[in-house]
Amino acid sequence: MVTMQGNVHDNVDVPCPGGPPLTNNNIDSSRVFVKYHYLDFLGRDPAGDQSHPPDLVGWNFWTSGISECVFDLNCIHGKRIATGLAFFYSGEFIQTDPDMANPPGSPGINPAIYNRRFVYWCYQKYLHRDPTGDPGWDFWTNDLNSNGDYSHMIDAFQLSEDYRDRPFF
């Protein structure tokens, strides 16, 4: 740490004045957060992989969308949810499952089918497990059916310990 007077003390991390609390979870990094949305939802590494060229423009776009919030925690929170929704509604993801073809706002949406499937993919993509037989699938589907709030659903999964404890690097 370097004090205002320029004295160097032990190399201890301290939060910036007015900044967010310190974290050692890599998913709190906007760049890592976006990278894992690419990996989980689009099936490609934005840094490039054997089947896909790098997508640094897209990676930077979504990352800066969050990081422009700087220290505004409410802004970061909202942008992370919006980013999650954007990946859910992306053509690239939608085409992987016909039940996801008509997202909210499209004329063909059938909430009875779409909502249950939306929750299914929250488990699959965020938690990396199948929810079949899990009472949580019914619970969250009923929640979504009652309020139609897709942001709330994304938020619940993104903030869960279950998601945050994945080995993000």
Place this chain on the structure above:
Amino acid sequence: MTKRIFVALVLSGLCISQAQAQGQVDFDRLDEKLSRHIETKMPGWKHRRDQPMLNSPNVLIEVWSFPEKGVKIQIVPYKSAEEAREVLRGFLKYERDKEELKGLGDEAYAWGVKRADVVFLRGKFIVYVEAGTNIDADPTARRLSALERFELERTEVKRLSKEFAEHIVGAIDAP
């Protein structure tokens, strides 16, 4: 008559709580078996039991960590091996990048972009294993191209996932 109904309700209540308690004991026991088994096979790794998503009581989650490496294990029991197999089919239905892994559990696949996450069946259990590593911790990796880094990371996380998966099979099978 009212007394008999009351007694019946109390008895059925006791049975339900006993069944729930049994489920809890099973997870605790499985958790202990896993911890003991993996601790001996992977010295230096630390672990903790994780809290599942709200209203998901039927999954055991363990997180194992080592400096610059981590592994998340999820174990979900089903009523039967057939039901577990059916759920696995559904899970992999939309997965483009999957590869069958021979000789691991009853049926196993590597999946995901890096084909490094492992999912397998063992009896009535489906087990999900996901590993991660910070390849930049290795100074030589920083000098590699993006594709070379991807390949290096893929190889390392796949090796880790498979190694843990093999230990989990051993732990599940242990008495």
